[in-house]
Amino acid sequence: MLKIYCYEKCSTCQKALKWLDAHGISYESHDIKNNHPDAETLRKLHTRSNIPLRKFFNTSGMLYRELGLKDKLPDMSEDEMCQILSSNGMLVKRPLVVADNFVLLGFKESEWQDRLFKN
Numbered sequence: 001m002l003k004i005y006c007y008e009k010c011s012t013c014q015k016a017l018k019w020l021d022a023h024g025i026s027y028e029s030h031d032i033k034n035n036h037p038d039a040e041t042l043r044k045l046h047t048r049s050n051i052p053l054r055k056f057f058n059t060s061g062m063l064y065r066e067l068g069l070k071d072k073l074p075d076m077s078e079d080e081m082c083q084i085l086s087s088n089g090m091l092v093k094r095p096l097v098v099a100d101n102f103v104l105l106g107f108k109e110s111e112w113q114d115r116l117f118k119n
Helices: 011-022 039-049 062-066 069-075 078-087 109-118
Strands: 002-006 027-031 096-098 103-105
Touching: 002 011, 011 027, 011 109, 039 078, 039 103, 062 069, 103 109
Parallel strands: 002 027
Antiparallel strands: 002 096, 096 103
């Protein structure tokens, strides 16, 4: 079963959940604000995903801008990035989908279609 980290007020997350429901795909939803992945989980997801760790950041979020992460990320180690990502779920790009054999960030219908119906 898919595990999906999302935020109920996020329109992209709402669209993604509606898409999953419309396609009859079962999932386990987690509120990313209150139940976000810890640093170790994020390290594992990063490794499994083959997605650059920088892409795990919600770059359009207020907290990202308030913390000035755009300028700080280039000088951060992966451990530092995982620690800061794990400090607040609102820093993590959403929705974050975790399956047995893949990880998806954000909602791109064509990408979800390819991944969810090929696996």
